[in-house]
Amino acid sequence: MSLAGPRDYFSLLKPRVMSLVIFTALVGMVAAPGPITNWPLALLSLFAIAVGAGASGALNMWWDRDIDAIMTRTKKRPIPAGLVPSAEAFAFGSVMSLLAVWLLALTSGYVAAGLLAFTIFFYVVIYSMGLKRSTPQNIVIGGAAGALPPVVGWAAITGTAPFEAWLLFLIIFMWTPPHFWALALLKSGDYEAAGIPMMPNVKGAAHTRHLIWVYSLILVPLAIVPVVLPMASWLYGLVAAVGGGVFLWRAWLVRSKGRDEDARRLFAFSILYLFSLYLALLAEHWVGLHG
Template sequence: MTDTSMDMTSETGEAGFRDFVALLKPRVMSLVVFTAFVGLMVAPVPVHPMVVFTSVLFIAIGGGASGALNMWWDADIDAVMKRTQSRPIPSGKVTTGEAYAIGMTLSAISVIMLGLAANWVAAGLLAFTIFFYVVIYTMWLKRWTPQNIVIGGAAGAFPPMIGWAAATGSISVESVLMFMITFMWTPPHFWALALFVKSDYDKAKVPMLTVTHGRKATRTHILIYTLLLAPVAIGAGFTSIGGPLYLVLALGMNLWFVKGAVDIWRRDDAQSDADSHKVERKFFKLSLIYLFLHFGALLLEATLRPFGLGGW
């Protein structure tokens, strides 16, 4: 429907405060906040609550800055796809110049403030994460390869590693395992979504696995990545951040997740269309619970450890 009244916003780019907040992709930031917080809290170094708060805040702002720069670069394809047409830039509320300026400014502020609040190892990791998401994923891989979500998913997997580094000043096996859990989780999570969401990626010339290799290949990829994820997630239970509670949860959740992936693999499009992709939708919802519970269990182990109840 067309609004025939004089639309000052599209002519002047006069955005409200909420439009600038939307530029930062707040829903993605919630994942960043949670996993970064867990990464920081499971580290074996006590951290002052104010340092915890500011570290997580600036990691989140760094994530938001990446989102703004992603929207700046992808303004052309966001305008083409129905799913993204209401974003601040395609809808005319924010100009590309404003998005770029906000993204760059917040990137600089978040990295500098994380360095001052915590340490420069964490700040360096945050800077690399922003670079990886904006340059490697958004500018290069996204429009080039159907494996874009696999490699680009690394950007979303860094926050727990940054949180750990904020506390300890270093990287360790435990922080790498937390990274690997999210990294291996991203492909089955996203490809399950791609199976039931009708999105016009091909119109925007973004190579999606469902289009480039077909839906059967996508189902196989989901199964493969889920099978690769399971030992990583379960293995974390045997490290210093794991414990019996985490292990029991990880075993159960991963059995359930693998079963879901097998169910997806065994179906074909006719069966999926017949029940409106019931299995794929269920798997996608499970993937959200999966990640939340794994990191939640790590946090629980860390919380119980001082009382002699968590950990090994």
């Protein structure tokens, strides 16, 4: 008998991850060329993307229920806590996945729906079932799933996915490794206990700190490219330059000092950095500063 309530099923959706998906997909929608003429339809499309993200989270928790029970930061999730049976989580995630793709096909067309279906498949099958437990490159390759929402959002408005949309993808894609490796440095014991080959456990902390620095050196200039295209203006450029400078400084401290507190600060700042970039881009397009 299930002991789960609505809050437990909501937790299956990974609401914090889902909120980031909603935000970046919205930026993709607003950054797409031309005004959004039908906001109710656009918001329905955004809802479909959110449902797809939540479905991915539920299916990820279903698959990872064994290792979630081991790791301290995940053992209170609904399945390992014994609140939601794994079969119910699987059915919940599967039905929501189908509904999300179907709804997006109705509201935005087959390009956006196909991209959403691919995102769900990539996160659940390629990353969760394949990469996560088999290679220390799991975050590098698997980060593509988390980077796709702005492309889906762009396609939901225009029916296309041009280079500009994929640039938004690339920024998140290159941001993901330093962000998660900073966390992995702090949680390496958890990952080792669960048998997950995260970079610090396989290649060592020093190598991971070096990779954080290398990816940061790629990320920060890449994040300035939208100003050059131009798909962004001075506000975004200022945020990208100042935030990028702080990001590099914190990444350098992680590389050079090797202290847990520096990894913790980089992890926290990386969230603010990505949010600020996308918020600046969103604000520019809403007030007409871009280009």
